Amino acid sequence: MAKPLSELLKKVSPEVQAQATAKAAEILTEMTLAELRQSKNVKQEDLAKALNVSQP
Numbered sequence: 001m002a003k004p005l006s007e008l009l010k011k012v013s014p015e016v017q018a019q020a021t022a023k024a025a026e027i028l029t030e031m032t033l034a035e036l037r038q039s040k041n042v043k044q045e046d047l048a049k050a051l052n053v054s055q056p
Contacts, residue, residue: 009017037047048055 037044045055
């Protein structure tokens, strides 16, 4: 039988949970920036130049 998520999370170390939370926040921030950029019709390249950063 399947276990509830809350029960499984009890077995995950706080360190791993913190890393997962940080990664989720990073993904959400990136999505928000991309959505904002698209809504203003700004190319990624133009935004990078304005912020004085290079594209990877």
